[in-house]
Amino acid sequence: MAMLNDAVREQAAQFLQELPHPVRIAMFTQEIECEFCRETHQLVEEIAGLSGQISLEVYDFVADKEKADEWGVDKIPAIAIVGADDFGVRFYGIPSGYEFTSLLYAIRAASTQETDLSEAGHQFLSELSKPVHLQVFVTPTCPYCPQSVVLAHQLAIASPLVRADMVEATEFPHLSIKYQVMGVPRTVINETGHVEGAAPEPMILDKIAEALAGAEE
Amino acid sequence: MDIQPLIVTPVKEHARVPLYDLVIIGGGPAGMTAAIYAGRAALKTLLLLGATPGGQMSNTEMVENFPGFPEGVGGANLAQRMQQQAGRFGAEMLVDTATAVDFSARPFTIRTNSQAYLAKAVIVATGAVPRMLGVPGEGEFFGRGVSTCATCDGFFYRGKKVVVVGGGDSAIDEGIVLTKFADQVTIVHRRDELRATKIYQQRAFANPKIDFAWNSVVEEVLGNEVVTGVRVRNVKTGKPSVIDTDGVFVYIGMVPKTDIFRGQLEMDEWGFIVSDEHRRTNVSGVFVAGDVQDYLYQQVVVAAGSGAIAAMEAEKYLGEYPLSEIETEKQKSEPPGVCEE
Ligand SMILES: Cc1cc2nc3c(=O)[nH]c(=O)nc-3n(C[C@H](O)[C@H](O)[C@H](O)COP(=O)(O)OP(=O)(O)OC[C@H]3O[C@@H](n4cnc5c(N)ncnc54)[C@H](O)[C@@H]3O)c2cc1C
Numbered sequence: 001m002a003m004l005n006d007a008v009r010e011q012a013a014q015f016l017q018e019l020p021h022p023v024r025i026a027m028f029t030q031e032i033e034c035e036f037c038r039e040t041h042q043l044v045e046e047i048a049g050l051s052g053q054i055s056l057e058v059y060d061f062v063a064d065k066e067k068a069d070e071w072g073v074d075k076i077p078a079i080a081i082v083g084a085d086d087f088g089v090r091f092y093g094i095p096s097g098y099e100f101t102s103l104l105y106a107i108r109a110a111s112t113q114e115t116d117l118s119e120a121g122h123q124f125l126s127e128l129s130k131p132v133h134l135q136v137f138v139t140p141t142c143p144y145c146p147q148s149v150v151l152a153h154q155l156a157i158a159s160p161l162v163r164a165d166m167v168e169a170t171e172f173p174h175l176s177i178k179y180q181v182m183g184v185p186r187t188v189i190n191e192t193g194h195v196e197g198a199a200p201e202p203m204i205l206d207k208i209a210e211a212l213a214g215a216e217e
Numbered sequence: 218m219d220i221q222p223l224i225v226t227p228v229k230e231h232a233r234v235p236l237y238d239l240v241i242i243g244g245g246p247a248g249m250t251a252a253i254y255a256g257r258a259a260l261k262t263l264l265l266l267g268a269t270p271g272g273q274m275s276n277t278e279m280v281e282n283f284p285g286f287p288e289g290v291g292g293a294n295l296a297q298r299m300q301q302q303a304g305r306f307g308a309e310m311l312v313d314t315a316t317a318v319d320f321s322a323r324p325f326t327i328r329t330n331s332q333a334y335l336a337k338a339v340i341v342a343t344g345a346v347p348r349m350l351g352v353p354g355e356g357e358f359f360g361r362g363v364s365t366c367a368t369c370d371g372f373f374y375r376g377k378k379v380v381v382v383g384g385g386d387s388a389i390d391e392g393i394v395l396t397k398f399a400d401q402v403t404i405v406h407r408r409d410e411l412r413a414t415k416i417y418q419q420r421a422f423a424n425p426k427i428d429f430a431w432n433s434v435v436e437e438v439l440g441n442e443v444v445t446g447v448r449v450r451n452v453k454t455g456k457p458s459v460i461d462t463d464g465v466f467v468y469i470g471m472v473p474k475t476d477i478f479r480g481q482l483e484m485d486e487w488g489f490i491v492s493d494e495h496r497r498t499n500v501s502g503v504f505v506a507g508d509v510q511d512y513l514y515q516q517v518v519v520a521a522g523s524g525a526i527a528a529m530e531a532e533k534y535l536g537e538y539p540l541s542e543i544e545t546e547k548q549k550s551e552p553p554g555v556c557e558e
Contacts, residue, residue, distance in 0.1 A: 004220055011301075096220055098293075139369055140219070141369055143269050143275035144269065147268060169372065176373065180442060182361050182362050182443055182444075182463075183370040184370060186360060197360050198268065
């Protein structure tokens with residue numbers, strides 16, 4: 001059975017209608033011990049079929065370890081959205097439920113390289129001197145979560161120093177415990193910093209600055 | 218595996234401020250229903266969905282009392298259906314939040330983060346957001362044990378203990394949802410009986426995982442890195458005590474979302490927008506629907522109903538006061554303080 005019903009497929013196709021530049025979806029999967037690999041694979045296959053600008057590559061997490069290392073993929077199912085560059089946009093766990101929206105946004109932004117970031121946001125990013133890793137923990141039933149994921153991915157697309165992951169908390173319970181996720185969205189910044197809730201752009205930027213300053217001490 | 222509604226994004230490329238017959242602010246059941254009616258009435262309609270398309274429905278596990286769904290319907294699913302129905306009749310939809318409005322002259326101006334829009338008529342359907350306890354620790358531990366969304370965060374309380382604060386439908390229903398994850402759910406309620414609908418009460422009383430702290434109010438949320446407990450006080454005896462818990466879910470009612478309309482639309486002392494039975498506000502051409510004007514019922518079906526009324530009234534109003542093209546052009550050439558990109 002198709003993952004996307006007709007109405008959703010139509011909406012998605014329309015959303016991805018005029019992608020100016022090609023986008024690669026690289027998916028990492030595994031036959032066993034991966035609850036949602038099969039569904040994730042099917043989902044990206046259906047998405048890739050919606051636009052001639054989207055190509056799909058599927059890798060085995062074990063057999064293609066080199067590829068996984070190259071793209072910094074350390075858990076599965078994983079999706080890397082790659083445009084003219086690898087902007088560091090990743091999805092760990094299936095982007096279903098509300099996160100389907102985040103997936104479409106990531107594809108479109110990787111193609112257009114356009115973001116909704118403010119002038120101040122771009123300024124902030126241009127002054128970054130150290131790498132930033134954002135991990136946005138979500139559940140598929142959280143309506144506020146795509147805001148945080150989309151923002152994190154846009155920051156990654158706008159800056160070569162930023163990479164951003166969606167992490168589906170229920171599929172990676174050990175990470176939820178490690179990062180003390182008790183509510184979503186929760187954005188973990190460079191392992192140490194964190195933001196609770198769907199924080200707006202200025203607040204995320206403040207927290208990034210804080211985390212970077214804290215790491216210096 | 219569910220795939221939820223596609224969120225549409227603001228398009229930033231308008232060279233000038235676009236004019237609509239009707240701008241609906243809010244994408245809950247009230248706004249979506251209004252958009253269905255407006256679309257069918259062939260009004261050029263923009264629906265601003267804000268940060269939570271679907272509104273409160275989108276974090277409601279199951280809606281059992283919306284007619285036409287005898288088995289009940291998932292809140293997110295119902296939201297998705299309404300959104301698709303609104304789209305089908307031509308309403309444009311954007312995930313954009315109104316940050317300021319000017320209702321002092323027609324066409325009205327609605328400003329968002331990225332853009333300004335002009336409207337010959339407006340429906341305000343911004344709904345309501347959870348009321349918070351306002352006690353020490355609540356803000357500090359928000360997202361670290363304090364939550365207002367059981368459907369979002371329930372998963373993290375598998376095998377744990379949680380407290381639900383409140384005694385109405387939402388508190389009891391979400392308390393029952395939480396028993397799917399948590400081992401124990403303690404409902405803290407300030408009275409000695411529940412306000413919730415009987416069917417919810419019966420289910421809660423029959424659920425072995427649910428217990429009650431009656432006549433009790435939460436005075437502090439306790440914790441270090443994460444929540445460890447709540448300090449409560451018995452309002453009858455005055456006696457304080459501590460309930461150990463891993464999570465606190467707050468369902469003590471809703472507050473209307475009306476800040477951006479302050480000074481322009483008449484409100485009651487609680488901030489609900491005042492309207493007549495035709496959902497007309499004190500500004501001619503501005504209508505209101507849903508929880509933002511309803512402190513009494515706050516139900517999906519009621520919000521949808523008032524959305525229909527507001528849209529039908531807006532259509533009638535636009536027929537009577539079409540706003541001539543010349544007038545419109547004049548207004549458009551000098552939109553109040555709008556910066557173009
Ligand atoms: C946990 C819970 C369970 C519930 N269960 C039920 C139930 O079983 N049955 C039932 O009938 N009712 C239930 N309700 C109540 C019901 O959900 C509400 O009455 C209904 O959603 C109100 O609809 P609304 O459209 O007025 O507002 P809301 O649903 O609150 O929607 C408001 C909309 O406005 C948008 N918005 C806000 N500000 C702006 C802005 N500045 N610019 C643009 N957009 C904005 C938001 O993004 C949102 O889309 C429940 C509520 C809760 C919280």
